[in-house]
Amino acid sequence: MVFTGNEGSGYWYGPDGQLDYSAAVLKALRDYRSAETAIRRTTRDSMGMGETDILALRYLLRAQASGKQVAPKDLSHFLNITSASTTSLIDRLVASGHVRREAHPSDRRSVVVIPTVESDNEVRETLGAMHRRMMSVAESLNAEEARTVVEFLQRMTHALEAAEQHEGKKLASSTS
Numbered sequence: 001m002v003f004t005g006n007e008g009s010g011y012w013y014g015p016d017g018q019l020d021y022s023a024a025v026l027k028a029l030r031d032y033r034s035a036e037t038a039i040r041r042t043t044r045d046s047m048g049m050g051e052t053d054i055l056a057l058r059y060l061l062r063a064q065a066s067g068k069q070v071a072p073k074d075l076s077h078f079l080n081i082t083s084a085s086t087t088s089l090i091d092r093l094v095a096s097g098h099v100r101r102e103a104h105p106s107d108r109r110s111v112v113v114i115p116t117v118e119s120d121n122e123v124r125e126t127l128g129a130m131h132r133r134m135m136s137v138a139e140s141l142n143a144e145e146a147r148t149v150v151e152f153l154q155r156m157t158h159a160l161e162a163a164e165q166h167e168g169k170k171l172a173s174s175t176s
Helices: 020-045 053-065 074-078 084-097 117-139 143-174
Strands: 099-103 111-115
Touching: 020 053, 020 117, 053 074, 053 084, 053 111, 053 117, 074 084, 074 111, 084 099
Parallel strands: none
Antiparallel strands: 099 111
């Protein structure tokens, strides 16, 4: 596999202008991330929603599919936003017809947030074809290839989480 210097910015390349295998993997990961970001932007635009709104709706749909009830505090925790921001978010999603509030089944002081059937249908319609294409690619892998990809992505996730923890500690110690 030969890579030329035309694949992106120069900091990925060795002195001869070619990518080594590890840099090529990171570049492919970066390209995937760029493509994913672009399709998410297109999806948000087509649904008339912001990034946080889409993340909240996907979380609510996953919770509903697994039979879980989601209270506003659960949404705040998942999105790492304040309760005031969560209230505004839920108000927007209710106004747009994507969710409804219902009384909490066991805590009469609380509510649960439930995605509407229409929002589930809209998400499936908007994202269905893309998910089918992605699933087709994943299904084309044999067991060993799939295992390698999963292990690589898990290790990359751990590397990023470790970097985030390191930066958090560094920031905390600099403010002390």
